[in-house]
Amino acid sequence: MTTVKEIESFLDMTAPKRLKMDFDNVGFLVGEKNAIVSRILVALDITPAVVAEALRIGAQCIVSHHPVIFRALKRVTDEDTVGEMIIGMIRSGISAVCMHTNLDLAPEGVNDMLARKLGLTDIEVFTQKQEDPLLGTVGLGRIGRLPQAMMPELFCAHVRKSLGCKGLRFVAGEKNISRIAVGGGRCGDLYAEAAKAGCEAFVTSDAMYDEFQGAKALGLTLIDAGHFPTENTVVPLLLKRLKERFPKVDIQVSAVHSEVIEYL
Numbered sequence: 001m002t003t004v005k006e007i008e009s010f011l012d013m014t015a016p017k018r019l020k021m022d023f024d025n026v027g028f029l030v031g032e033k034n035a036i037v038s039r040i041l042v043a044l045d046i047t048p049a050v051v052a053e054a055l056r057i058g059a060q061c062i063v064s065h066h067p068v069i070f071r072a073l074k075r076v077t078d079e080d081t082v083g084e085m086i087i088g089m090i091r092s093g094i095s096a097v098c099m100h101t102n103l104d105l106a107p108e109g110v111n112d113m114l115a116r117k118l119g120l121t122d123i124e125v126f127t128q129k130q131e132d133p134l135l136g137t138v139g140l141g142r143i144g145r146l147p148q149a150m151m152p153e154l155f156c157a158h159v160r161k162s163l164g165c166k167g168l169r170f171v172a173g174e175k176n177i178s179r180i181a182v183g184g185g186r187c188g189d190l191y192a193e194a195a196k197a198g199c200e201a202f203v204t205s206d207a208m209y210d211e212f213q214g215a216k217a218l219g220l221t222l223i224d225a226g227h228f229p230t231e232n233t234v235v236p237l238l239l240k241r242l243k244e245r246f247p248k249v250d251i252q253v254s255a256v257h258s259e260v261i262e263y264l
Contacts, residue, residue, distance in 0.1 A: 031095025043254035120144025167263035173221035
């Protein structure tokens with residue numbers, strides 16, 4: 001029989017909590033650590049819809065990228081969405097194990113999957129590079145190359161198709177694109193570092209207005225492909241890892257969770 005504790009311990013081996021950024025909250029966040037798990041639901045986020053799905057399919061554990069509890073809670077009541085959701089999870093015997101910035105920095109994590117999804121080769125760590133005693137080189141973002149250079153507008157179309165974006169925001173740089181930095185999630189403030197590293201383009205999400213202006217001034221193509229599309233690339237990896245480690249547990253990817261932002 002598989003327990004929540006065993007699931008967390010396994011995931012911690014692949015993306016250890018020691019890699020997380022100081023502001024983050026990861027690991028076993030809701031439930032009972034010794035609870036028996038026969039079914040796992042995997043999703044990028046834990047939302048009321050995902051919790052309802054877990055209850056409907058009989059999942060005892062949700063594994064997600066984004067933490068179900070991120071900011072400090074001073075109370076857990078049914079008077080707000082997060083509190084009501086956590087109460088419902090505990091009542092229904094649903095636990096949560098969340099891997100966030102530790103999975104961003106870890107080898108074969110969010111950013112490796114994003115780079116591969118875009119068809120990049122010669123992938124290397126982009127920034128905050130350090131040596132981990134067990135995992136080797138870790139760090140934030142990745143840099144890679146396209147098999148063939150593309151004009152900025154064509155590369156933007158390639159990103160949209162590859163990630164299944166409903167839309168994206170971008171500023172076109174001055175050069176054809178072959179060397180690219182990627183940073184899943186909110187990494188727009190790294191645009192100048194991407195340019196300094198010799199990249200013609202930087203793919204990230206949640207970019208600010210001044211970051212687009214700065215990228216334009218540097219001649220860098222900056223692409224905001226959306227938070228969900230840039231990070232949901234890791235969900236199939238989590239599914240694969242969990243299936244290989246826990247073959248007797250039924251493991252499914254959420255069928256209801258998708259991009260929340262709409263585009264006109």
